[in-house]
Amino acid sequence: MATIGDVARVAGVSRSTASYALSGKRSISSAVRKKVQDAVDELGYTPNAGARALATAETKIIALLARFLSDEFAPAMLQYIQGVSNRARELGYDTLLVSEADGPAALRRLSTTRMVDGFVLLNVGESDERLDVLRQAAQPGALIGLPADPEGLDVFDLDFPASGRLMVEQLHGVGHREAILVSQSEHVVRRGGAYVWRLANAAQERAEELGMQLHHYYGASLQPEIGTDLHRFLDRHPQATGLLLNNEAAAAALPTVLREREVSAPADLSVLGRFSDEFARTFSLPFSAVDSAAMTLGRQAVEALVTRMQGSTKAEPHVVSLLPPTLDDRGSVTAPRAPSR
Amino acid sequence: MATIGDVARVAGVSRSTASYALSGKRSISSAVRKKVQDAVDELGYTPNAGARALATAETKIIALLARFLSDEFAPAMLQYIQGVSNRARELGYDTLLVSEADGPAALRRLSTTRMVDGFVLLNVGESDERLDVLRQAAQPGALIGLPADPEGLDVFDLDFPASGRLMVEQLHGVGHREAILVSQSEHVVRRGGAYVWRLANAAQERAEELGMQLHHYYGASLQPEIGTDLHRFLDRHPQATGLLLNNEAAAAALPTVLREREVSAPADLSVLGRFSDEFARTFSLPFSAVDSAAMTLGRQAVEALVTRMQGSTKAEPHVVSLLPPTLDDRGSVTAPRAPSR
């Protein structure tokens, strides 16, 4: 493997000159620049990442801390991962994918060994044990998911309260007066899935303001349990004309459930979910939905992180960015057949 | 951040002694070992990964080259990724997830900069452009997916021919004499998805031997097209009593299709797929299947890679390991209602 020393020798200049010619960090006569470039081409020189990391104290790697939880619907995670890794690459960083069960330990390990320049945390819970470790770390971090205390961290998340309100308003606006909201399982909530109740509470509140009845349930996050759950909820509220889903597994299971009940959407039941467009395509879901904006959130988190890593911005105030919900209209919401008044 | 020099100073020994005490690479009196350990604890010392990489020429990182193709069914990939990353961690390696569109360039970049110690390639095609680059690389690589020319590389894949034969035999064994096989889309085949025809050819051959009619089709790899395709295939062969699926999207779409046709499995139609158990759970699929063994293949690839990386085994012959198919019986194959003779 060629080193910068080899390049310098072939080009007939000093190592520092070769280095500067390549980095452009000081002015170099074009003649020398050319000699260096020729030497690089001839030798096929590429800088050694470890040596550069040691000299610059920058690894150009970010760690992506994912959590693959058994009670979670995995396909929904892939898009966050892609958003992060693609944007990172565009900005000159590689992505270390970390899926260890013990998140805090992994974070500590990568931080103290200086393997990475920063962290993106996925699936952040209400009181996430990784956050304290992250706050102590020498490297900055960005979160996808809003914790109770975002102090000292950049946070990116969908605006779940606004999403809840939007979902209710969509139903109410076309005449629905009784609906069901199916959230993720209580497991998820207990583990700190704050977004679940943040959406649910806001939806409830908005429904009350508008004088709409909203029945709220926690549904399983896995098949086939969620199917049974959906049947139960629908049985219990035969008058409900609308169904809101903040639960990906429920959305995936619904077409089957509806067919089993010989109910069709939106003729008999208006349906509005919260999932990504990619998810809808994968599962061929014909339901309108608030876009979970996974790619966007992943990209935003990386951008903020990179700014902070490169930053004179150490002291910049941290941001909590809640993405306003947008609606993917797939035509599954219409006026109820027999509108209550 | 504490360095090995700090540890040495606090422990009152030389840096080399501190280093050896920690690595255990030469014998150290227990008294000294304790002093060093105490210093480490006191300072919270962790070795700097970049410095270590430079000194040892080992980064303890492996690159996982995935390809997220738009015409591919993404959920099926996650388990390979988890298999690789979990096993790597168990063996002391971290995983760099690489999803760049230009695979050969990414591989070259990571190889020449010495960012990683080895490569795992996912989704390897018949004549994959990444392979030549990999063969030139200084680091070893393991493939998941069998290319036309596996020369110089360790390969792990499901035994697709055996899988095809097994699938046919399962149907034939209980009396089926006419069946349909739905493969992945021709796109996938054209891109080099050799496993598609390897399974199909073997299935065809075995069917001929057994005197069973097998109608082979390529189906779309995405929803909702695959649903339409399935209807078409079933319409065309009303006598077929069995359905074999080597196409994850088809498996995911089938429950809906069957319900639309008011056909039930296995009473009216025996169904046998090829997908992972995790996939079956996610989509709540009630179909028996040849397990695609994603986790296992991921783990095996990493193990082989690590052996080779640490190896005096540079010269060891390369392996092509084809995993014998195993069946997850979910009860969707039984004797046909009206067996042809």
Added chain:
DNA sequence: CTGAAAGCGCTTACAG
């Protein structure tokens, strides 16, 4: 505009 030198934080032959 260019060079000689120090330093990043480790590991490991070499010497005792």
Added chain:
DNA sequence: CTGAAAGCGCTTACAG
């Protein structure tokens, strides 16, 4: 059993 020193391959103040 332990230490002093060289070296891994870069970058970047310091000097000219």
